[in-house]
Amino acid sequence: MLTARAPGRVNLIGEHTDTSGGLVLPIAIDRYVTLQAMPTRDGVTRLVSETFSGVVEVSPSGELEWGSAPWGRYVAAVIRELRLLGVTPAGLEGRIRSDVPAGAGLSSSAALEVAVATALVAACGVQLDGRELALACQRAEHDAVGVPCGPMDQLISVLGVEGHGLRIDCSTLAVETIPIPGGVGVLVLESGVERRLEESPYALRLAELRAGHEGRLRHVRTENARVDELCAVLRQPIPDRATIGELFRASHLSLARDFEVSTPEVDTLVALAVEEGAFAARLTGAGFGGCVVALGSSEGLDALGQRTMGRYRAATGLAGRAHVCRAAGGARCSVSPAAVG
Numbered sequence: 001m002l003t004a005r006a007p008g009r010v011n012l013i014g015e016h017t018d019t020s021g022g023l024v025l026p027i028a029i030d031r032y033v034t035l036q037a038m039p040t041r042d043g044v045t046r047l048v049s050e051t052f053s054g055v056v057e058v059s060p061s062g063e064l065e066w067g068s069a070p071w072g073r074y075v076a077a078v079i080r081e082l083r084l085l086g087v088t089p090a091g092l093e094g095r096i097r098s099d100v101p102a103g104a105g106l107s108s109s110a111a112l113e114v115a116v117a118t119a120l121v122a123a124c125g126v127q128l129d130g131r132e133l134a135l136a137c138q139r140a141e142h143d144a145v146g147v148p149c150g151p152m153d154q155l156i157s158v159l160g161v162e163g164h165g166l167r168i169d170c171s172t173l174a175v176e177t178i179p180i181p182g183g184v185g186v187l188v189l190e191s192g193v194e195r196r197l198e199e200s201p202y203a204l205r206l207a208e209l210r211a212g213h214e215g216r217l218r219h220v221r222t223e224n225a226r227v228d229e230l231c232a233v234l235r236q237p238i239p240d241r242a243t244i245g246e247l248f249r250a251s252h253l254s255l256a257r258d259f260e261v262s263t264p265e266v267d268t269l270v271a272l273a274v275e276e277g278a279f280a281a282r283l284t285g286a287g288f289g290g291c292v293v294a295l296g297s298s299e300g301l302d303a304l305g306q307r308t309m310g311r312y313r314a315a316t317g318l319a320g321r322a323h324v325c326r327a328a329g330g331a332r333c334s335v336s337p338a339a340v341g
């Protein structure tokens with residue numbers, strides 16, 4: 001049996017820069033999509049998931065069979081993209097589960113694509129470069145739901161390094177590991193404002209950038225500079241928390257004012273996290289709802305998250321949730337003789 005597991009991600013800084021070949025600094029998080037499956041003889045892929053709910057069946061050529069659950073679009077698109085790379089995936093029969101919160105801005109769809117691709121490639125014994133696999137998954141996302149996303153989510157899900165963020169130059173795909181300082185914890189705060197990127201102005205923002213919209217371009221220009229400033233601070237033996245906080249603050253303001261992807265709820269959540277003791281907080285991911293990334297001392301981070309969410313619920317009436325996350329390694333696949341459970 002194959003067990004493939006791919007992490008979700010949270011971006012520390014460098015938001016809405018990957019679509020124009022800019023800089024990003026995400027971490028893979030210790031929340032995963034896990035696929036356990038056996039290769040099939042007929043080349044058909046049949047997957048069941050309690051987390052995503054439903055059953056998915058995809059033909060060897062990558063067509064989604066009638067009656068399949070909506071998440072099957074991602075599976076089918078991954079199979080088609082692998083075929084275009086000359087990889088003829090064996091079929092897989094098994095189960096998928098996930099503890100990456102869906103619709104929260106933690107890249108559950110990228111983790112799904114990468115888990116499926118990692119398992120399919122392992123099942124047919126092909127070696128595929130990690131970047132190539134990630135870019136195939138990015139194209140699968142475009143194909144499955146029509147969101148013109150950049151390469152960040154899939155790259156970090158494949159290439160993540162434990163205890164580190166990755167500075168990725170999205171024009172060259174050059175990657176550099178950046179240590180997360182000891183004693184610093186990463187808190188993800190879900191706003192409870194769910195959104196689907198295909199129904200958001202995500203594609204519109206990209207079109208505005210391409211059309212030379214000054215405010216949008218200013219965000220990308222200043223955000224790229226902030227990525228390198230943050231990397232420089234994090235490379236110091238004792239990174240200065242006040243400077244990190246200032247960079248997060250500037251990033252959030254730029255996303256809210258110049259790029260216009262924040263919401264009043266997310267602004268409230270950022271302010272509350274800082275009031276409750278986070279030394280840095282900002283919108284992370286695509287925005288339009290989604291979640292906030294906050295940094296604080298590892299000790300007491302859980303309590304900080306609970307206090308923040310308590311006040312957030314009282315202020316907005318939205319549920320939201322807090323997650324303490326660790327910087328995890330990228331996707332892996334292992335093979336064991338056990339039967340599918």
Ligand code: GLA
Binds near residue numbers: 015016152
């Ligand atoms: C989504 C996209 C990414 C990136 C972020 C914003 O997560 O999938 O490619 O553009 O939004 O930084």
